[in-house]
Amino acid sequence: MSTSKFGDYGGQYVPEALMPAIEELTDAYERYVLNNEDGFIDEFRQRMRDFGGRPTPLQYAEQLSARYDTDVYLKREDLLHGGAHKLNNALGQVLLAKYMGKERIIAETGAGQHGTATAMAAAHLDMPCVIYMGETDIARQRPNVFRIRINGAEVNPVTTGRGTLKEAISETMRDWATTVENTHYVIGSVVGPAPFPSMVRDFQALISEEAREQIQEQAGTLPDAVLACAGGGSNTMGTFHHFVDDSAVDLYAVEAGGSSLSVDEEAGVAPNSASLSTGEEGVLHGARTKVLQDTDGQIMESHSVSAGLDYAGVGPELAHLVDSGRVDPVNVDDDVALEAFHRLSQDEGVIPALETAHAFGYLEEHHDELGDTVVVNVSGRGDKDLETVIEETMERDLSIAPDMSIFREVGGGAL
Amino acid sequence: MSLEASFADEPAFVPYLAAGDPDYESSLAYVEALARGGADAIELGLPFSEPIAEGSTIQEAIVRALEAGMTVDRYFEFVADLDVDVPLVCMTYYNLIYQYGDEQGPRPFVRKAAEVGLSGFVVPDLPAEEAGPLRDACDEFGLDLVFIVAPTTEGERLERMREQVSGYVYVQARLGTTGARDEVSDYTERSLARIEDWDVPKAVGFGIKSGDHAERIVSAGADGIIVGSALVDIVAEGHENDDATEEVAQRLEDKARELKQGALRGAGDRPRVE
Incomplete structure (x- = not known):
């Protein structure tokens, strides 16, 4: 076994x-x-x-690199056939x-x-x-x-x-x-x-197999940090796998902090999907792993603005890599992810999936702690999320968002 | 109370209900009605939020019980409150057993189960490969651990189960999840043949819904029958129609009697090998 x-x-x-x-x-x-x-x-x-269009590019992100004074590279899984990893x-x-x-x-x-x-x-x-x-x-x-x-x-x-x-x-x-x-x-x-x-993980590891070669070709060095969003963790493990043995490369799994990291035991709801950051060991869907659960062991309803991160469990290998200190579990909330969605769209011309946007939210908040060269996995493109983004942006006062009044005038509540 | 003894003299009728469905008090009355109707042992479900082995009937029962406030502590109270004199088997999923108490692993749960008078466990998401710690705890506190033999279980896996099973073996009559079906599955006889020489009693479940059906299963060689969804259906219907608890309990008792009588007829049909 x-x-x-x-x-x-x-x-x-x-x-x-x-x-x-x-x-x-x-x-x-x-x-x-x-x-x-x-x-x-x-x-x-x-x-x-x-059929798939591999290899996907590793792209130097000029605007973000200038903004953070850090070399930022984007692993463009959004360009894979279907628009995601x-x-x-x-x-x-x-x-x-x-x-x-x-x-x-x-x-x-x-x-x-x-x-x-x-x-x-x-x-x-x-x-x-x-x-x-x-x-x-x-x-x-x-x-x-x-x-x-x-x-x-x-x-x-x-x-x-x-x-x-x-x-x-x-x-x-x-x-x-x-x-x-x-x-x-x-x-x-x-x-x-x-x-x-x-x-x-082995199928998804194509991502890090390519990225590890590409970054050495382009930057002449391994990165200081690799960032990927984490729900169940498939793009995360795919992006990390070939870097796990490179002990100088820091690996950050960015989870959905949702609206709050606290849990409501009574209602059985965790308004986040941060199983690595806040979950407890348990058994869910066939594996022992970190799980969002109440004290009895009933599984919580998770939440995230991004449907793809909305899961109460996480891959067992990621749970293990977190416990052993190899992977840093971090998280950003819905607001930060939404701002990052708009920033990447405006600055780099890449509309990311809301899942992906979490990784860029963490980059925005912690870029000065990540070293000189950073690889971020763009796990998917954001076309699928546009309706959600319009709704969520209209509910908030985001200075970075485009003027939303056109939607209020034309679309009204119908959107 | 010994589980194996429930099968000693005649074919056993082992019903299942989810504890707390649709509410605590009614559920107590329903389980007691099954005992009056002739149950020889009762599988009492402890509701878990992700019941992956259950079909929609039992899944909905679990949702009703959870919404009515069933928790692990309430479940133990429920068992203590029950006025029945047949062995009770806790049927639940491993995470609830694993999380209980302040010590890691299944031991605190099993200790508490022994305290309140449970006789054993059926854990549908715990295959023999992962069952070591629970088996050890059951041995320590004198409880039985029932395993489910599926139509697809063969060879080494069968042996691994045989080494760990006690109380009775739950023979899954067909592939899939729990649920009442009209036809008897093809797999019953074949599955029974594969475990013919096992010492523990063989109880067949999955899809049994009538006395005639029970009769056929027992005449095919089963030592007992396990019935869940057909009974849960009665609870669900009573709940939907807002029927009085006593009425629903009476229906359950009648159904239990029908199933038990069917099982007894099946034993009469069977050629006796002395």
Whole structure:
């Protein structure tokens, strides 16, 4: 079991009906992903080039570098096909399912980015695909729901609980328990039972494999700090993985501080998604990890302005790297993230996802502590978030935001 | 009270209800009604917010119980308040067992469970590979640990479970989550055959909803039947229609009797091997 644990974290806490599937997946992971059996990894890399558009650039950010008097480099995962890092994992897993002889793909999605990426990968590889999505998320991410449908996948609304990511994960696990013999569950982050956390990290590690080479080529040195936003943690682990052994490189996982870091035990709500910063060890969705929970161990409803960070757990490897001191868990609140969204859009002409904006919020607040050379992962582009950004910006008085009066005059409350 | 003894003389009827569904007082009455109706042991659900092994029926029961204020401490009170003389099995998810008390791990929870008179555990998200600490605590305090054998459980995994199981083994009649189904699953006989030589009683669950259904399962070789969703449905319907607690309790008692009688008929049908 040693490969399934990260220190005390990880493991396989799943219903018995899923264990054979998990053993089958572990075997496939070791053969195809770790040992490149039948040329799996070669095909994966080829498809990530031709279909996905890899490698993504590492771009020197001139305005931000001048603003902070620090060399800031952007790893442009927003330029990956689909507009986010999610395709790395989705394509890897759908391809693996094909190698395993599975006939059907299921996946959960929160913000819709993973659902979108999985639907694209399934269409590309000609596999039937069903996406589970909480009804709250369906309401706030309508364009992504439509993108999933356009790619030919089904969307199953999840109505239990608050109708967000954790309910969607639970529901997808239920489907898998029923259909395990012919179906592969493409989990969307470095969470869940082993081998998912390691496998998803390995697919996402293309990010740091490229970034580590690119930064040395361009800056002639390794960076002093690497920043990535963290919800479940897949872009985080992908961005950190090849830097973990570079002990001089500081790694910052920027979580969603939401509206407050406190929790409301009575209501079962944590108005943030900062599991690494404030969570306690527990067991959620198949793994032991850091979890937002009440004193009984009931899982809290998390919150973030960014749907993609809105999750009460986090990848077990990240939890371990935080405990061992290798990764610094930090967070910024909704306001700071929203300001950073506008700043990156205006200064660099890059409209980031709200998830990504958290990393830039931290850069704004702490740039003088990060050293001379900083890499920030632009995990996704922000087109999907524009409706949310308009609403949230109109609720606040942000000096950095564009004049919003045009929306009040033209759009009124309809937006 | 020994769990295994519940299966000794005749096929056992093991019902499930979520404690506190739809509220504390009604739930006490419902569980007691099941005992009157012939339950030989009762699986009493401790509601967890992420019940990944449950179908929608039990999932909704868990939501109702949590909304009505069920907590871990209230659950222990509930067990102490229950007036039944059959063994009670705590069915819950590992995080609640793991978090309880000030000492890390499952020990404080198991100690408390023993204090209030619980007889054992079923933990659907705890496979044999991760069960060591809970098994140890159960041994220390004299409680049983029931494992679920799925249609897909074979080979080494089966052996690992056999080494750790006590009380009874929960044979999952079909793939998927809990929930009442019309047809008997194909897997029951095959699954029973795989564990034929195990010493512990074999109780079959997942999808049993009628006396006839219970009869068929027992005549296929089960030592007992586990029924959850078909009973939770009665609780849910009573709650939706605002029916009186006594009425709903009577329906549960009648259903329990039907299931128990079915199980007894099934034993009569079975060729006796002496």
